[in-house]
Amino acid sequence: MAAEYRFSFGPWNIHEGADPFGPGVRPSLSFAEKLRLYKRLGFDGVQFHDDDAVPNLEQLSPAEIRRQAKEIKKMLDDEGLVAEFVAPRLWEDPRGIDGGYTANDPACRQWAVERSLRAIDIAQELGTNLIVLWLAREGTYIRESKNPFEALNRLLQAVNRLLEYDPTVTIAIEPKPNEPMDQAYLPTVGHALAFSTRTGDPARVGVLIETAHVLLAGLDPSDEMAFALSMGKLWSVHLNDQNGLKFDEDKAFGSANLRAAFNQVRVLELGGYAATGRFVGLDVKAMRTQKPEAATRHLANSREIFLRLVEKVRTFPKDLEAQCVANRDYEALEMAIIRHLMGLPVA
Ligand code: XUL
Ligand code: MN
Numbered sequence: 001m002a003a004e005y006r007f008s009f010g011p012w013n014i015h016e017g018a019d020p021f022g023p024g025v026r027p028s029l030s031f032a033e034k035l036r037l038y039k040r041l042g043f044d045g046v047q048f049h050d051d052d053a054v055p056n057l058e059q060l061s062p063a064e065i066r067r068q069a070k071e072i073k074k075m076l077d078d079e080g081l082v083a084e085f086v087a088p089r090l091w092e093d094p095r096g097i098d099g100g101y102t103a104n105d106p107a108c109r110q111w112a113v114e115r116s117l118r119a120i121d122i123a124q125e126l127g128t129n130l131i132v133l134w135l136a137r138e139g140t141y142i143r144e145s146k147n148p149f150e151a152l153n154r155l156l157q158a159v160n161r162l163l164e165y166d167p168t169v170t171i172a173i174e175p176k177p178n179e180p181m182d183q184a185y186l187p188t189v190g191h192a193l194a195f196s197t198r199t200g201d202p203a204r205v206g207v208l209i210e211t212a213h214v215l216l217a218g219l220d221p222s223d224e225m226a227f228a229l230s231m232g233k234l235w236s237v238h239l240n241d242q243n244g245l246k247f248d249e250d251k252a253f254g255s256a257n258l259r260a261a262f263n264q265v266r267v268l269e270l271g272g273y274a275a276t277g278r279f280v281g282l283d284v285k286a287m288r289t290q291k292p293e294a295a296t297r298h299l300a301n302s303r304e305i306f307l308r309l310v311e312k313v314r315t316f317p318k319d320l321e322a323q324c325v326a327n328r329d330y331e332a333l334e335m336a337i338i339r340h341l342m343g344l345p346v347a
Helices: 031-041 062-079 106-126 148-165 189-196 211-216 222-231 258-268 298-317 317-326 330-341
Strands: 006-009 045-049 082-087 130-133 170-173 205-210 236-240 278-283
Touching: 006 170, 006 298, 031 062, 031 298, 062 082, 062 106, 082 106, 082 317, 106 130, 106 148, 130 211, 130 236, 148 170, 148 189, 148 205, 170 236, 189 205, 189 222, 205 211, 205 222, 211 236, 211 258, 222 236, 222 258, 236 258, 258 298, 258 330, 298 330, 317 330
Parallel strands: 006 045, 006 278, 045 082, 082 130, 130 170, 170 205, 205 236, 236 278
Antiparallel strands: none
8 A cells, every 4th residue: 555645834834924025914823723723734743943842942941941842742742743843943043143053153153053952952852853954044145254164164063063962863954045145055955965974974964855945946856856865865845836036935835837746746656755754844835815714725735736646646657658758759748747637638
């Protein structure tokens, strides 16, 4: 029997609709209210930033942080949910202005590492060993502001410190090429996986691939996913969509390019992703126009589109595919795929 996919999202995926040009347009939901929606929407996994779990963690002692994280674990258990990962949010605190791990100020670098260790404490309490690093401000606005060799070494030292702190922790880097800095140090999956080989324990450093981030790098999400899967390093995905080279849109999965979505699902199927037990994360945003009562549709829709594409991948006639490939008749193969996606007989 084919393995079943498990789905996750983060509390930030149910949001008020604020963007850089205007305020929120929907009321806020409490974390507890959001948790109650997970199962109803078909999701089992919760993704956390460290302060999603423990909001005021900068004011708390390590022991108090653990205590509050334990309470969240109880809430998860009560809802029948599990934590997928914890990601230290280093990009909002004033000490992260110039980056965390690669900041020029040693006090800021130390803060970034300490905060990440607290994120590991929270992950331990929540029962996950996966830490996600979106290296948001690990880059530069102008090249001359940092020495790239020093910056990469600092990044390495920070990651090694996290690996040493907890020998069971695994780190998935989520590369993103285009924001918030002018240039990011690890902008693509290839950079992140090459970097992993220099760490103290390469087997514990992999990637989380987000569709939109790959598109913004001008690359193909399905190929990036296959690349990481072939190395046993695809530890989560953030499926969504992106309509060209604009801001990071986080559109519903498959909503801009259904064919590209089909190919991402095809690669996850071919690479046996479901059997790894890893989650399919949907890092999607509701449109700002969406009314409060319908502001979770983007999550349910993305999951439904994913599952319908799994069916499309599984039911595409393999003999026809093999025949087209053998004949080098890629026009016929392409038309068959398009007809299949349109719900028409393939030939
Ligand atoms: C940023 C992004 C984040 C990460 C988690 O673009 O995708 O939501 O997934 O820090
Ligand atoms: Mn993401």
